[in-house]
Amino acid sequence: MAAALGLGLLWGLLGDPGGATKVLHSLRYLQVAVSEPSPGIPQFMSNGYLDGIPFVRYDSERGRVELLTQWMENGVEPEHWERKTQTCEAWRHVETRNLETARERYNQSRGPHTRLWVYGCDLLSDGSIRGSSRLGYDGRDHISFDPKSGKFMLADSSAETTGKHWEQEGIDAERWTNYLKHECPELLRKYVGYRQKELERKGGSRILAGIWDLGMENLGTWEFLWEFHG
Numbered sequence: 001m002a003a004a005l006g007l008g009l010l011w012g013l014l015g016d017p018g019g020a021t022k023v024l025h026s027l028r029y030l031q032v033a034v035s036e037p038s039p040g041i042p043q044f045m046s047n048g049y050l051d052g053i054p055f056v057r058y059d060s061e062r063g064r065v066e067l068l069t070q071w072m073e074n075g076v077e078p079e080h081w082e083r084k085t086q087t088c089e090a091w092r093h094v095e096t097r098n099l100e101t102a103r104e105r106y107n108q109s110r111g112p113h114t115r116l117w118v119y120g121c122d123l124l125s126d127g128s129i130r131g132s133s134r135l136g137y138d139g140r141d142h143i144s145f146d147p148k149s150g151k152f153m154l155a156d157s158s159a160e161t162t163g164k165h166w167e168q169e170g171i172d173a174e175r176w177t178n179y180l181k182h183e184c185p186e187l188l189r190k191y192v193g194y195r196q197k198e199l200e201r202k203g204g205s206r207i208l209a210g211i212w213d214l215g216m217e218n219l220g221t222w223e224f225l226w227e228f229h230g
Contacts, residue, residue: 024123027120032045033114044059044096055069055072065082069195102115114138119132121180121188123185131180142155147177147181
């Protein structure tokens, strides 16, 4: 399935290990919706990753958010995840409409189509933050956002139509910039703290490894939780 979604988008999830500045910690959310679900491939899937380790997931077959790590269960109140389940249920219906809208804008026939959105942030070894957000459709880049320039990058005329729709709904670059530069890093540090507390409770050592030291052998189901549609 990863190949069908596009290698460029996969790198958006993994980040870029190159350069002198290392990624110390990384938080990623990724959402996948498909037009033709089948056994083992739900209509809607969501996962969250800390340093490449999945800590929460949702899919439309299970119908609920599931925590995958003890440190997240201990760190966050259960009511929070009940609300996330409701959000994911709403998103499943939104993404069904979004896939149909994208198909019409690209003038495509009915059949298997995929929509993927990945976003998150990295804490780098020099203390800086790097945020990213990329939306893909049928394995191609559709819309990305660059927090440095504060601009949406629109891949084609269909993406331009979506961009105009977002502007009408008040989904602007300033909001994205604030999330990627401030809200996401705050969550990242909080979640690293939860994991560190659990590690210390078990007698382990301080977390020093970055995403590239931990490995990414099994990405599992991907997740994105963001209340935008287009």
